Amino acid sequence: xxxxxxxILGIHMTKFGxxxxxxxxxxxxxxxxxxxxxxxxxxxxxxxxxxxNLMNASAGFGxxxxxxxxxxxxxxxxxxxxxxxxxxxxxxxxMAIKAGECDMGLAVGVEKLAGAGLLGGGGGGGKSDEHKWExxxxxxxxxxxxxxxxxxxxxxxxxxxGMEYLHENDYSGEAFxxxxxxxxxxxxxxxxxxxxxxxxEMSLEQVMGDVMIAYPNTRPMCSANCDGGAxxxxxxxxxxxxxxxxxxxxxxKVSASVLxxxxxxxxxxVLPDVNTLTRMAAEQAYEQAxxxxxxxxxxxxxxxxxxxxxxxxxNLMLCEPGGAxxxxxxxxxxxxxxxPVNVSGGLESKGHPISATGIxxxxxxxxxxxxxxxxxxxxxxxxxxxxVIGLGSACGVHILESSAA
Amino acid sequence: xxxxxxxxxxDYLVLGDDPHLEATECTSCGARYFDRRNAxxxxxxxxxxxxxxxxEGTLRSFTIVTFAAPGVPVPFVAGIVDAGGTSxxxxxxxxxxxxxxxxxxxxxxxxxxxxxTDDDGVEAIGFGYEPC
Numbered sequence: 001x002x003x004x005x006x007x008i009l010g011i012h013m014t015k016f017g018x019x020x021x022x023x024x025x026x027x028x029x030x031x032x033x034x035x036x037x038x039x040x041x042x043x044x045x046x047x048x049x050x051x052x053n054l055m056n057a058s059a060g061f062g063x064x065x066x067x068x069x070x071x072x073x074x075x076x077x078x079x080x081x082x083x084x085x086x087x088x089x090x091x092x093x094x095m096a097i098k099a100g101e102c103d104m105g106l107a108v109g110v111e112k113l114a115g116a117g118l119l120g121g122g123g124g125g126g127k128s129d130e131h132k133w134e135x136x137x138x139x140x141x142x143x144x145x146x147x148x149x150x151x152x153x154x155x156x157x158x159x160x161x162g163m164e165y166l167h168e169n170d171y172s173g174e175a176f177x178x179x180x181x182x183x184x185x186x187x188x189x190x191x192x193x194x195x196x197x198x199x200x201e202m203s204l205e206q207v208m209g210d211v212m213i214a215y216p217n218t219r220p221m222c223s224a225n226c227d228g229g230a231x232x233x234x235x236x237x238x239x240x241x242x243x244x245x246x247x248x249x250x251x252x253k254v255s256a257s258v259l260x261x262x263x264x265x266x267x268x269x270v271l272p273d274v275n276t277l278t279r280m281a282a283e284q285a286y287e288q289a290x291x292x293x294x295x296x297x298x299x300x301x302x303x304x305x306x307x308x309x310x311x312x313x314x315n316l317m318l319c320e321p322g323g324a325x326x327x328x329x330x331x332x333x334x335x336x337x338x339x340p341v342n343v344s345g346g347l348e349s350k351g352h353p354i355s356a357t358g359i360x361x362x363x364x365x366x367x368x369x370x371x372x373x374x375x376x377x378x379x380x381x382x383x384x385x386x387x388v389i390g391l392g393s394a395c396g397v398h399i400l401e402s403s404a405a
Numbered sequence: 406x407x408x409x410x411x412x413x414x415x416d417y418l419v420l421g422d423d424p425h426l427e428a429t430e431c432t433s434c435g436a437r438y439f440d441r442r443n444a445x446x447x448x449x450x451x452x453x454x455x456x457x458x459x460x461e462g463t464l465r466s467f468t469i470v471t472f473a474a475p476g477v478p479v480p481f482v483a484g485i486v487d488a489g490g491t492s493x494x495x496x497x498x499x500x501x502x503x504x505x506x507x508x509x510x511x512x513x514x515x516x517x518x519x520x521x522t523d524d525d526g527v528e529a530i531g532f533g534y535e536p537c
Contacts (some may be wrong), residue, residue: 121474131524132535133412138440140416142529143520147477148414149495149532151470156483159468164485167509175502215469215504225435267492271466271485368513 001403002240005058006094007251008400009104010039012359016116016228016351017197024053028110029067031229031356035106043070046233047102050077050092051232052085052109056280060162065108076103080232083304084388085109086230086369087259093234095258109252110229111353118390121224122151123144154244154391155214155222155305160271162216162307165314165338168234168323176216178380180207183221183306183348190336190345197226197351211366221306221348228353230360248403252366255289255383256399262392274308274389281397285385286317289399293317296339297381298368302389303346313341316397331339335378343368343376358396361386370404408430410527414520414531415439423530424456424517428491437491439496460515461537462488467509469502479536498533 001007012034013025022030028051036042051062062076081088086109093105107130116382145153149370151160159344166175187202202220205303211402212220235243240251260281265273286292301316310324319327327333333341344350344364347357365384369371381402409421415437426439434448437456444451453532467484470477484507498516500506513534519531520529 029521064511118472118474121477133413133520133523133527133529135416140441142412142414143531144476145415146481147470147473147479147481148496148520150485150496151473151481151483152466153470153473156468156470160466160483160485163509164466211472212469213472215471217468224447264434264436266490269440269494270494398511 001237001240001246003236003241005237006097006254006257006365007235007237007238007240007403008232008254008362009041009235009247009251010035010037010233011231011363011366013195013356013363015232016226016353019112019227022111024056024110025064025068026041027112027227027229028061028108028231029068031109031110031231032065032069032106035233037122039064040244041104041233043072044222045104046072046074046076046079046106048093048096050089050103050105050107050333051258052079053111054080054082054085055111055113060277062111066076068070071385076196081394082390083302083354083393084259084358084390084394085355086360087398090232090234090360090362090398091257091259091396094254097234103236104376105234107234107359108229108231108233109355109358111163111355112227113225113353114227119154120157120318121151123307151214153214157272157391158305158308159214159272164271164309166178166310166322169325171325176208177204179216179221179306179310180204180323182309183207186196186303186342186346186348187220187332188300190349192338193350195351196345197224197344197361198349201320205332206334217305217307223304223352224349226351226353228351228356228360230356230363232359232362245285250370251403252369253401253403254398255291255396255401256285258284258288258397259393271392272393274393275315277309277393277395278312278387278389281395285397291383291399296342296385298343298365298378298384299387300342300344300384301387303342303348304352304389309341309346312387312389316385335376340378343378358388361388362398362400365400369400386392410526411528411530414529418530418532420530425460426493426532427455428458429453430456430517458491458493459489462486462493462513462534464497464509464511464513465492467497467507469504469507484534486513496533497535499535
């Protein structure tokens with residue numbers, strides 16, 4: 001191992017689902033303490049804490065967490081980056097180590113979302129029930145624009161992202177059924193993941209016959225709002241060399257850690273462009289890691305909606321440009337395929353406690369690279385990629401490699 | 406009795422005999438926007454001009470929203486229209502909200518409708534694109 005490399009030393013995700021008796025600090029503490037135990041270290045070893053809890057982004061979640069698990073005076077970075085908050089926390093801890101400010105750090109992401117409804121949309125402009133039309137906001141809107149001038153809510157936004165891809169690539173098949181079959185895959189995968197919020201297999205008829213939210217996304221094709229936490233301990237290669245053989249064996253190398261935002265593109269302020277920044281992040285990550293898409297043994301990507309999974313096959317270069325449908329139809333992204341995608345069940349069934357997601361997907365990949373994934377183990381997995389998108393947008397891509405050698 | 410006045414739902418909708426949308430265009434790079442600008446996100450320029458957006462275009466993407474925030478009537482068709490190279494966020498109106506009637510790539514044109522009248526007698530006018 002190289003002294004300049006960064007490793008995941010310990011990592012944990014809580015059960016995703018409903019945790020009515022735990023608050024966000026409880027879930028964060030559970031994840032953080034388990035990650036520290038997994039790493040074989042304590043808070044005394046941490047040189048930085050990066051923490052995210054998007055729904056209470058101004059609450060100082062990191063310090064609240066410290067007060068429960070260990071106050072040592074280290075710098076705390078409370079981060080908020082939409083659905084990429086967890087990946088941003090991890091990236092922050094990694095940057096601190098790369099900068100030489102410390103040799104070990106803790107990243108934590110937690111959310112309580114069970115029972116939360118539709119996210120995004122509903123805002124903008126004046127109120128529709130006012131009796132006087134008065135322009136307000138950056139569009140000079142006299143009434144709420146959501147529902148009158150398109151949609152800003154997440155299901156419809158990502159529905160359009162998927163439909164736009166089909167239009168650009170002259171797809172002539174049944175759009176609804178295509179996207180529903182992606183959801184069938186992820187729900188099938190979830191049956192092997194005891195930490196997933198939902199672990200039920202769903203037939204194509206069940207997925208298509210469920211409540212329509214925003215065509216072509218029915219309810220099981222949308223990410224599941226739920227509670228959950230995840231945490232990771234990162235360490236420098238130099239420090240890892242001083243730790244035990246067992247710690248070194250289980251450490252997972254972070255071969256690439258990338259965070260991007262939207263470069264300006266025509267239309268990116270009209271319909272969010274989740275493609276360009278993902279492709280940028282992927283290109284940078286493959287170059288950093290010296291890895292190509294064909295080398296990946298598994299991918300956890302941000303299937304916040306079934307329509308999103310399809311476009312990210314292309315954005316992450318798992319297929320030729322324009323070839324996402326063909327890739328899916330080939331069966332390659334099923335767990336027994338050549339590039340298994342979302343063997344955890346993905347956000348559609350594992351769940352999407354926003355700030356936890358960007359660390360939980362790293363946990364999933366690490367679990368396989370360590371050979372500890374039990375029934376859902378991808379045999380012999382050596383290299384994996386984890387991707388998240390926070391709308392607005394932020395994209396995190398991490399490439400991980402087992403260090404067993 | 407005073408003439409009834411009208412107000413557009415957003416300030417980039419121009420009313421009158423020939424209703425159309427207008428965009429704020431960066432004079433140095435040509436990037437177009439619909440909101441109030443501080444600077445150009447593409448080239449950082451601060452000099453803008455106003456340009457008319459074509460009223461006809463094609464439907465580049467859509468969704469049929471059947472579940473929305475409280476107070477937003479459903480179902481409605483939301484879409485992105487390519488109006489001569491300028492992308493527009495809009496509802497697709499005057500069409501049955503199902504995938505038999507709304508098709509990717511179909512030609513559409515701008516249409517306006519009334520949002521109702523306020524206490525001062527001012528009528529708000531909304532816009533959408535309809536099949537053509």
